Every structure is written in structure tokens, then in C-alpha cells.
Amino acid sequence: MYVLKRLFQMIPVALVIIVMNFFLLKAAPGDMADVIAGEAGAATPEFMAALRGQFGIDQPLPVQFGHYLRKIASLNLGWSFRANESVMHLIWGRLPATALLVVSALLVALVIGTSLGAWAALTRRRWVEPVVSLFTTIGFATPLFWVGLMLIVLFSVKLGWLPTGGLSDITIDLQGPAHWLDAARHLVLPGACLSLYYLAVYARLMRASVLEVDRLDFVRTATAKGLSRWRVVLRHIVPNAMLSIVTMTGLQFGALLAGSITIETVFAWPGLGQLALYAVTSRDVNLLLGILLFSSFFVMLVNLLTDLLYSRLDPRIGELGGRA
Amino acid sequence: MTHQIPHAAEFPVRSRRQFLEAGAAIGLGASLLSHASWAADSSPVKGGTLVANVLPEPAGLVAGINISQPAVVISASIFDGLVRYDKDFKPQPQLAESWSESKDGKTITFKLRRGVKWHDGHPFTSADVQYSLLEVVKKVHPRGSSTFGRVTAVETPDEHTVVLRLDGPSVVLWSALFGTETQIVPKHLYAGTNVMANPWNTKPVGTGAFVFKEWVRGSHVVLERNPNYWDSGKPLLDRVVFKFIPDAGARAAALESGELHYAVTNPVPESDVERLRRNPALVVDTKGWEAPAPMFFIDFNMQRPQFQDVRIRRAFAHALDRKALADNIWYGLAKPAEGPVPSYQKQFFKPGLPQYAFDPAQAEKLFDEAGLKRGADGVRLRINHMVSPYGPVYQRAAEYTRQALGKVGVELTLVNFDLPTWIRKMYTDYDFDTAQGWYSAYPDPQIGVERRYWSQNIRKGSVSSNAARYSSTEMDRIIQGIHDEADVNKRRELIGQMQQLAQVDVPSINLLELNFYAIYSKRLQGLREGPLRFYSTLADAWLAPPAA
Secondary structure, three states, X not given: OHHHHHHHHHHHHHHHHHHHHHHHHHHOOOOHHHHHHHHHOOEOHHHHHXXXXXXXXXXXXHHHHXXXXXXXHOOOOOEEOOOOEEHHHHHHHHHHHHHHHHHHHHHHHHHHHHHHHHHHHHOOOOOHHHHHXXXXXXXXXXXXXXXXXXXXXXXXXXXXXXXXXXXXXXXXXXXHXXXXXXXXXXXXXXXXXXXXXXXXXXXXXXXXXXXXXXXXXXXXXXXXXXXOHHHHHHHHHHHHHHHHHHHHHHHHHHHHHHHHHHHHHHOOOOOHHHHHHHHHXXXXXXXXXXXHHHXXXXXXXXXXXXXXXXXHHOHHHHHHOOOO | XXXXXXXXXXOOOOOHHHHHHHHHHOOOHHHHHHHHHHHHHOOOOOOOEXXXXXXOOOOOOOOOOOOOHHHHHHHHHHOOOOEEEOOOOOXXXXXXXXXXXXXXXOEEXXXXXXXXXXXXXXXXXXXXXXXXXXHHHHHHOOOXXXXXXXXXXXXXXXXOEEEEEEOOOOOHHHHOOEOOOOOOOOHHHHOXXXXXXXXXXXXXXXXXXXXXXXXXXXXXXXXXXXXXXXXXXXXXXXXXXXEOOOOHHHHHHHHHOOOOOEEOOOOOOHHHHHHHHOOOOEEEEOOOOOOOOEEEEXXXXXXXXXXOOHHHHHHHHHHOOHHHHHHHHOOOXXXXXXXXXXXXXXXXXXXXXXXXOOOHHHHHHHHXXXXXXXXXXXXXXXXXXXXXXXXXXXXXXXXXHHHHHHOOOEEEEEEXXXXXXXXXXXXXXXXXXXXXXXXXXXXXXXXXXXXHOOHHHOOOOOEOOOOOOOOOHHHHHHHHHHHHOOOHHHHHHHHHHHHHHHHHHOOEEEEEEEOOOEEEEOOEEOOOOOOOHHHOOOOOOEEOOOOO
């Protein structure tokens, strides 16, 4: 019931998103006909008018919006005139690459970040904390595109260990395990680069969170009962400290998609981020609207999942959150 | 953010001799020469995959329909044209084996090559040519209606003969017949469809050396050897993969690591070229842009009252040091322009045109004479200046312009837009005071140069035309003469007059002849020579084995 209610609540939000996206994008000066004419190096007004007629962007704005709403209602995201393909098809085609990149970066960031953070908070060795702090500050403050280029310079140009970009080696046909190994090699640099920032975020958050939980009464009680330090850490401190990490992960998912635009550009990774950039620079409004709508639904869905997971970790929240 | 999306066919140049001189000047002559001799020693190798880059990802792969630079680069290997051009821009047989022109210039007859097949097995015939000229080139191509304006009918007396009927002689036609400008598409796949939205635009069927295999959106396009190519023994390569690498830094890295063999149309910023030149595995090539011929200039918005006095426009021209612009901003990859036609187009360029030497004192004097005196704060004029969105070098050029004009009391506010906004502001809204940009001059000034000066080109929404809105009855008379004149010498005379008047009136300051560049692996051999080097088929290209 709770899930259904939450899903229902998403409808007005989605509507607001659709309206805002549509009119904001249409407010940008220049349209796809301008782009095509600019690339062609010449165009007559007649040619431009013919293009606009074909794209349906010569109609009054409310009419265009009506068309768009009708299409959305029938779950059709429309046609990309620029790519000559359906928007849905383009998005589904790009989704796996972005999912692979974002999910692997997220997992790496979560595992390493939380471990580092917990280690920094709990260790009694004095050097650990400043070292982790320094590392996370660098990860937090360095622009991703620069890190990406430096990784390419070191590992591809100087050492020649890893490819500079792309999803796989397109010059040869690989099958089976060789194909997967090749894909993994291509994933290493962009994955590491994207995870760096989030790793830093999680490490800092986890450290603060663990320090805070460590001081709470139930930890003292558990220690007083005679549990070993390890057991206290793994059973009591870490699960409770993870609450803030889960919240953060949910909230950051949208940002992670945005971060992947930079990474996808630097590493020529054929994902949604690059598709969005392509849509912006070519003023392919249908395509961009589709991507934005798709991503916002995705983020809303992730938020819902976060809330559900949250109530599993701490049942009190679920009860307060109105399961009634 | 985006890199060059140069106007479709926008390109530059230098003669081979100049190129060698330039190379020697920076201590590179030796490596170039050794490269040349090494190439001569080795014999062509069959097979192999060429990894190339184009930027950005094009909208379609049929250049005659979705014309943009990356589409042209890919399309040239999939489609052959009626003719190709040799080094002197003389037409040579490709799909047409021979041709003849009637004395009055009103009939042109092409004899087509026999036995040519489309990639899907259909025979190539005169009907394909007829359809392509009338329904595609004349209707869909942004320059086609003008270059083929005099063509009234296309007849097909038999399957291998095409007759063009004209209502008057048209010299310009002969500069536009190459394969990516006048593209021949398969009639059996296009007739009766909406040409612009035809699905075959993204999975092209051509007659050329390579067959389209796949296009993975956002990643790459793969072409494979055409086993039935009419030019037997060609092509030499098995496959060509065109990747889309959106980041300039990553492109440079891919060239340096050897993953990428071939990157054309200014693949890295001008500031990186010198570093890549020092890489012994790479060639930096500025040849082969004589036909596109990119020219860089500043347009005045002639509707603004302050620019109606020619002394003010000339003062601007005197305030700019074109040599400094070429050497420092373009790192030597440009040369001061003497007029609107590039100096290497010897058949049209008129030497001895009026020039505006770098002379700030003269500029100040002209401003004062025109009544534009410095105010109490030292500023005599405040205007906005639109920066060309085609890459970082144009941003720096605009910054230089602001500095140089600041010294003579003109304060420029630089305005930056992305490409679509810039196009709209410049050619539809005419919303600027001054603007920098570049156009291709093309092999005939009637295609690329007159558009900047002809009053009939002042039409809202006509892109890359007379954005200055310069209107002169004298200029219009000369341009009409260029269109109508069939005598090549008299026509050249008129083209000279156009250049003279353009320099006297300066509605637009001609700044630089740009040298575009390609960077590729030394292993790559057999690129076509001529004024369209990188817009030619890769039929003869081959990859030497990696150096031991």
C-alpha cells in the first residue's frame, strides 16, 4: 500500500517536470534547423522553413506542447529528427553503458569509501586519519575531467596498459570471456575516475557517522556486556552508521548521472550522458526531453527504494513515515 | 564545449612547398623528408583496419542530405561522385568516364561508367544521376539550388548517358561536381520518399570503395571493403572504423598511444599541434584544404550608425595586427589575408589589393576625423563583439581583438553563445555590433565569397551569408556579371573587381587564411592528393606495418 501511495504521489511531480522541461528548453534561442544550417555552412530561408516544417517546430508552442503531452500519455517519447531514430530506442540503447559505469563506480566508492571512513574513525594509529583526510580532500576537490585526462596520460599514453576510451575494442570481434575481459579493461579508468569523488564523499561521511555512533549509549552498553570490539563495530556501529550513507547514496544518484556526463565525454563512453550532451548541442528537444523525463523518473524511483531500504535498516523510520 | 563543428565544408590550405618551408622553419623539414622517402620505398600493403576519428557525431551519413564536415569525411568513402579533382582542380573521371560541353555552354553530356553496382547489388544508371541532381542536390542541398541554378532539365537518353540542359553558361558548376557536394544517391531507395527523413540516410547504400556495416550511436561507424568496387584491386584496407571521441585531450592521447591512426579537421587545439609535431610516429598535415579554403574575418553590423562611416571601419582594420594574430593565437597555422579570396587560389586571387597595415596611430587619426573622439575616460566607443563558437582559438582571437581595439579607445564587450544561439543571433536577429567568424571561400568565389557581399543575400535566416547586411549597387552589378559571364577571363576580371571593392569598402575585415590540419599515423599511406585531400575516398589508403 505504502509503495502504491508513493508511486501515486509521483504523478504530479512528473507533470511539473514535464511542463518545466518543455518550456525551459523551448526558451533557448536557436533550434535544430539553425544547428543543421550552421553545420552545412549555408542555408536559404526556404530550406530552413522546410526543415522546421518537417520537425514540427514551426507550430505555435501550445500546439507543440499538446502534441507532446498526447505522445507522453501513450508512453511514446517521440522521434529524434537529428538521429533519425525513436527517442525510446536511443535511450534504451545507451542505458546499459551508463548503468555499467555508474553502478560499478558506485559499488567501488561504497565499499572502499565506507571502509576507509570507518578505519579512519576507529583506528588508534595516529597517521591513518590525516592520510585518509588528505586523500579524500584531494578526491573531493579535483575536477573529474582533469583526473580522467591524467589517468589517460599515465596508463594509456605513458604505460600503454589500458585503452584511452570507448566501451570495447571495435577493431576486432571478440567473443565470450575475451570480450568481457576487454570490456573490463575499458571500464577500469572511467570507473575509477567516476568513483573517486564519491569515494571521498562516502569516506568523510562514514568517518563522521562512525565517530558519532561510537559515542552512543547502546554502543557503551554492548561494550559493557563484554562483546569484543570487532563484534561491537560490525554488529552495532557500522549498520547504524550506514543509515546516513544510504540517504546520501539515494540523494546523490541524480548527481552521479550528471557526473557521468563528464566522464563519458573524456572517455568516449557511449552512454546517456553523452547522448544528453549531443541533444543539447544539436538542439534536439525531443531527445533531450526524453532523457530528462527518463532520468527524473529514475531518480524518483531510486528515492523510493532508498526510503524502503531505510525503513528496513531502522524500523522506527518506517513506522513514523506513515505506513498506516 | 563543442569543438569545431566547422561549417560543413569548411576547410583551409597551403601549397606543398609552403608546407615544407614552414616545417623547415621549425626544424621539422628533415622528418618530413625522411617520411616522404620512406613512403616511396615501401609498396602498398593490403588488408588491415584503419581507426579514424570524426567530430562531432554527424546527423546522417549521406553528405548530400545531411551536410556537415564529419558526414562529408565518412561519406566520401561510401559514395563516389561524377568526377573527382586532381591537384590543379581539373575534373577527373570517377562515376562519369567522360563529358563534353556544347559551345554555348548550354548542354553538358556525361558518359557514365558501365558495370557499376550499388552496394545492394542494383545497377547504377543515369536515372540515379537524374534523380539525385533534381530531387536531392537542387532541393535539399543548401548550396545546390544556387550552384545548379542554371540547370533546367536533366535528360537520360540511355542508361549510361546524362544530359544537363542549362538556360545559360555556368562556370561555377564545374567547381561543385565532386562526390560529397553533388552526391549521387540510389534512386530505387529514395524515389517517392521524404528525402530528409529517409531511413537510408543512416545506413547508406553507395557506389564507393567501402560498404557501410554498422553505426553504433555515440560510439563509432564501421565501413568494410567493397568486394565489387569498379576500380579493381581497390580498396586496400579491409575496414575503416570512424570513432567519435568527444574530448580533445582524449583525442590527442589516442593519437599518441597509437590507438587512433587518422584524425582530420583540426582534431586537437592549435596549442597542442606543436607537441604532436614532435612525435616521430605522427604526421601533422596542413595540405589538401585548397578547395574548402577557410577565411577568418570580422563583420560590422552595417545597420548600426557608427559603422556607416567607412573611416571607422578602416580604423578598425588598422588597429589589428594580423601577423601577431596568425603567429601567436594560431601558432603559425594561419596567414594574414590580403582580401576575401585566399592567395593560393591563383586563378581568382587578385594581387595588389588595398591593404590596412597595423598602425594604431593611423587608426586613432581616422577615428578622430570621423568625429569619434576619446571621452574623459579614454573610451571613444563601446560595442559588443560576438565570439565565434567553433573552438577555443576563436575565443582567444576575440580576446586579442578586444585588447588591440582597447588601445585605440574602443571598448569591446565579448559575447559568447553556443552554436545554435550564435547562428540565430547572427543570421536571423542580426543582434550584434561586430562579430568574428569564418567561411569557406570554396574553389570558386561565386560559391563561397560573393555571399558575404551580395545584397540579395540579406535574407533573414540565411546562414553563412551577408550578416553585415552590406548593400552596394556597384557590388551587386559586379556580382551579377560574375554569374552571367561565360568567358573565363572576363569573369576573372569581374572577380578581381569584387575583391577590390570589398577591400575599399571593408564591410568585413579580412583577417586570416586559416590552415586546417589533420594529424595521422606515419604508417598511413596513399591519401589522395589534391585540394580535397581529407574529403576524398580512402580507396588508395593503406597502413604500413608498425615500425619495429
